[in-house]
Amino acid sequence: MSWDPYAALGLSKGADAAAIKKAYRKLAKENHPDVRPNDPAAEEKFKRATAAFNLLSDPDKKARYDRGEIDAEGQEQSRFTGGHPFGGSAGGGSPFGNAEFRSHSYGAGGGQPGFDGFEDLFSGLFGGGGGGQRRRTATRGQDARYIVDVDFMDAVTGAKRRLSMSDGKALDVNIPAGVKSGQTLRLRSQGHPGTGGAPPGDALIEVRVKDHPQFKRDGDNLRMTVPISLTEAVEGGKVEVNTPLGRKSLNVPAGAKGGSTLRMKKHGVQKKNEPGDLYVTLQITLPETLNSQLKDFIKNWDQRDETPQRT
Structure with a gap:
């Protein structure tokens, strides 16, 4: 008996595309071989969920499965009317009296050859037309x-x-x-x-x-924070920064303020026609141990009363 792809995803028949995708994501995350290695049961759940998703995420195949035209493996299903293969009763009467013939094919491994319309059907029954050879629908x-x-x-x-x-x-x-x-x-x-x-x-x-531990994506641009010393902030200079194009020198202007942002053109996402930019935010850092000279300078600085405004 064919398995049920909806049940493999934990869904009811007819679930919509969003529910199918959500259920597959959940099962894939829980049972992926990288997450649960050496777990045959999880691996089987993952494979079955993937097969179910492959079928039900295709709108055409999903609709055909829901109508009973194909099975969970994507193989065509027989569609005869009535209890007898040709629409008549098993006990008598013409087998062709109420027959409704439909083009049908079995997939590989289905155990039966297929037929296409009357020509192949009669050829198979009475041995005509090419020695009984069946044609298989290309899918x-x-x-x-x-x-x-x-x-x-x-x-x-x-x-x-x-x-x-x-x-x-x-x-x-x-x-x-x-x-x-x-x-x-x-x-x-x-x-x-x-x-x-x-x-x-x-x-x-x-x-x-x-x-990424250092970069953040902003459309086609990248953003990062780079620490600079107090001396580099006051005097300016060049600092080495990592970029998608390798280590590059960044010019820090004298008197740079902490939190200010510098742009490195075309050092962002490397799209062929128009690369993005890299925006570098400066973060002023003090030495772990403040020496006496720095302390004395701050204490005697004649502009020490210029306290920045704080909101």
């Missing part, structure tokens, strides 16, 4: 859907990576600069194989971009 393979984590810097600069999918398959993925969490990358012909000589489906990869 494009199903798309395979995955969710993968991508390093922050790969999403900023772009990269080509070989990523391991949830079903153990490894795919070479071109990660475009500027890709964001929630976007889907399509790999042509990397999905499930087709039948009857039809092409395979595609691999649809939903991206989740990891956080």
Whole structure:
């Protein structure tokens, strides 16, 4: 008996696309092999949930499954009318009296060859037309859907990576600069194989971009905070900062204030035609141990009464 993809996701039949996606995310997060290694039960739940999501996230296949036209494996279902294969009673009468013939095919592994209309049906019954050979309907393979984590810097600069999918398959993925969490990358012909000589489906990869300890994304721009010494703030100078293009020198103007922001043009998200910028916020830091000279300077500074306004 065929399994129920809705039940595999913990849903009732007819659940909408949003509920299907939400349920799959939850099950994938709980049962992913990276989260629960060496757990056959979790692995089986994950595989079954992924197969269910692949079927139900396709609007056409979902509708056909709900109507009973295909099973949970995406294979065609028989659609005869009446108790007899040809619409008549099993006990007598013409087997063709009330027959309704429908084009039908079985997928690979279904155990039966298919037929297409009257020609193949009669050929199969009476041995005519090509020695009884059946024709199999060509069906494009199903798309395979995955969710993968991508390093922050790969999403900023772009990269080509070989990523391991949830079903153990490894795919070479071109990660475009500027890709964001929630976007889907399509790999042509990397999905499930087709039948009857039809092409395979595609691999649809939903991206989740990891956080970075230093950079924050702001559209195509990046933001970061860089500590500078009191001397650098007063006198100005060059400080070395990390950027997506490597270590770069940043010119700090004399008299720089803490919290002020400097822009490094085209050092943000490295889109081909128009790279973003990197905004660096300065944070003035004092030495861990204040020496006597600094203390005496502050004590005797003739502008020490110029207290900044505070809100």
